[in-house]
Amino acid sequence: MxxxxxxxxxxxxxxxxxxxxxxxxxxxxxAQANFETFNLSEASPTSRVSGFTTGIVALSNIAGRDGRGTICAGFADTTPDHIMVLEQDFDSLILQVDSGGNDTSLLIQGPNDSTVRCGQDTNRRNPDARVEDQGWQTGTYRIWVGSHHQGQRYNYSLSVSP
Structure with a gap:
């Protein structure tokens, strides 16, 4: 017994x-991030945050392609660099990296895992990454700022505006 x-x-x-x-x-x-978390709202629709690229993981391993079929190129850390919280829907947003003209990339995932936006060179003269898109829904977005060369460290600022 x-x-x-x-x-x-x-x-x-x-x-x-x-x-x-x-x-x-x-x-x-x-949500955790390597650097700053920020909120956007009607009262505060812009933000500028900073960090540095350090990654050795291919962005295509985090999210293969974005909603337009663009391959997410570059290398970043497995943890997102920034968390962006949209307190309301935004018709359009522009996310622009400024690293002094280094070859950077962007991956934005949210407000769900299946919504992905990737960005690369602004133009041929400026290889800093940029994402400009419409239809940003309220929610939490994870942002990776990467470099096109594995392990390359670039200081950057990331600006976000409507």
Whole structure:
């Protein structure tokens, strides 16, 4: 009888542990970033944040292609560099990297995992990345600023405006 009680206790503890892990697994995950998190709203529709590129992971491994079919090129860290929280929908936004003309790239994922925007060179004379797009929904966006050369470190600022 003592052996049966022992197994019941272990079974009860295993069940309780499983239930606890299941509950914790359903809680929302707080977004983390290497650098700054910022919010945009009607009262504050612009932002400028900074950081540096460091990655060795291909952006195409994080998100293969964006909604237009563009391959997400470049290298970044597995953790996003910035978190952007849109407190309302925006008809259009421009995200522009300024690294002094280095060859940078952008990957923006959100407000869900299936919505991806990638950006590369602004133009032939300025290889800094830029994303200009419409239809930005309220929510949380993860932003990676990468370089086209694996492990290359560039200081940058990222500006966001409507």
């Amino acid at each position: 003592a052996t049966t009680d022992k197994y019941r206790r272990h079974g009860s503890m295993a069940l309780a542990t499983g239930l606890l892990l299941g509950i914790v697994g359903t809680l929302p995950v707080l």
